[in-house]
Amino acid sequence: MSAGSLTLTILGSGTSTGVPVLGCRCAVCRSGDAENRRTRCSALLQWSGRNVLIDTATDFRQQALREGIERVDAVLFSHTHADHVHGIDDLRTFTLRGHAIPVYGSAAAMATIRQVFAYIFTDDAEPGFRPRLQLHEVAAPFSLFGQNVTPIPLIHGAGESYGYRVGALAYLTDCSAIPESSLALLGGLEVLVIDALRFSAHASHFNVAGAVAAARRIGARRTLLTHLSHEVDHHRHAADLPGGMEFAFDGLCLDVPCPG
Ligand SMILES: [Zn+2]
Ligand SMILES: [Zn+2]
Ligand SMILES: [Zn+2]
Numbered sequence: 048m049s050a051g052s053l054t055l056t057i058l059g060s061g062t063s064t065g066v067p068v069l070g071c072r073c074a075v076c077r078s079g080d081a082e083n084r085r086t087r088c089s090a091l092l093q094w095s096g097r098n099v100l101i102d103t104a105t106d107f108r109q110q111a112l113r114e115g116i117e118r119v120d121a122v123l124f125s126h127t128h129a130d131h132v133h134g135i136d137d138l139r140t141f142t143l144r145g146h147a148i149p150v151y152g153s154a155a156a157m158a159t160i161r162q163v164f165a166y167i168f169t170d171d172a173e174p175g176f177r178p179r180l181q182l183h184e185v186a187a188p189f190s191l192f193g194q195n196v197t198p199i200p201l202i203h204g205a206g207e208s209y210g211y212r213v214g215a216l217a218y219l220t221d222c223s224a225i226p227e228s229s230l231a232l233l234g235g236l237e238v239l240v241i242d243a244l245r246f247s248a249h250a251s252h253f254n255v256a257g258a259v260a261a262a263r264r265i266g267a268r269r270t271l272l273t274h275l276s277h278e279v280d281h282h283r284h285a286a287d288l289p290g291g292m293e294f295a296f297d298g299l300c301l302d303v304p305c306p307g
Contacts, residue, residue, distance in 0.1 A: 052305050053216060054091075054300060055301055055302075058089040058091050058114065060295040061275060062275060063087065063129070063130035065086055065105075075279070080280075083280065085297060086109060087134075088221075095194070098116060100122045103134035103135045105129065107134025121151065123151050123209075123211050125208045125221055126203060126208035127155075131220075132160065135160070141178075143174075151198075152184070161182060167180060196211055199211060199232055201219060202222060202225070210229070212232060215235065215237035215304050215305065218240045219241045220241075222252070222253060223249070236267035237268050240273050243259075243294075245276040247278065263289075269291055271292075272288075273294075281294050
């Protein structure tokens with residue numbers, strides 16, 4: 048990573064089931080292509096020598112082993128659907144060796160994490176049995192390790208989620224629409240990562256056509272479609288995407304220019 052840039056690694060590019068889907072015998076689930084093997088949706092951002100996770104996906108432990116992640120300095124939570132948070136207990140290994148990890152998200156997301164993972168926030172548990180986390184509710188840009196991090200409110204079916212922008216990168220998982228006020232926060236992007244689930248319509252996710260339309264409005268130089276289901280055959284369907292747009296895959300890593 049050069050000075051003035053951040054590194055994005057796609058830890059997981061899959062929808063909530065992962066791909067292959069358990070018990071499914073479709074062509075994509077039986078595919079030998081590495082790009083068609085998708086763990087649950089998550090990303091690692093690195094800048095100034097820090098590792099910042101977006102979500103602790105169900106597969107976080109395997110993702111951390113695969114990518115050689117040796118420390119976690121902060122977590123940005125998009126929302127609290129199971130596929131995005133159920134790896135949270137594996138932060139324990141990192142906090143045993145170091146400091147409590149600051150965790151950021153909407154007030155609703157922080158309240159749900161406190162409630163669903165109550166054992167983490169009680170004083171009676173042995174320290175080794177719970178990760179040490181500091182919850183921070185955010186609703187406006189905040190400074191993290193020398194960069195501005197901007198929460199991007201998104202519509203996720205009947206619910207809400209946060210995307211995040213850092214420098215010229217925006218990561219928008221789990222969304223079915225983007226409010227105008229959030230589009231206004233997405234000008235001048237080099238890289239956009241956006242939820243594209245599958246080709247058929249879905250009530251709480253963009254499908255590929257919807258994600259492509261949203262990405263055209265946003266106009267990033269390069270767009271990665273993520274949170275993909277087994278409808279998407281990486282190599283077969285890649286040729287159908289417009290220029291500048293591609294399917295994300297697990298392990299994809301790129302540098303993004305970043306102020307400072
Ligand atoms: Zn999801
Ligand atoms: Zn399948
Ligand atoms: Zn979701």
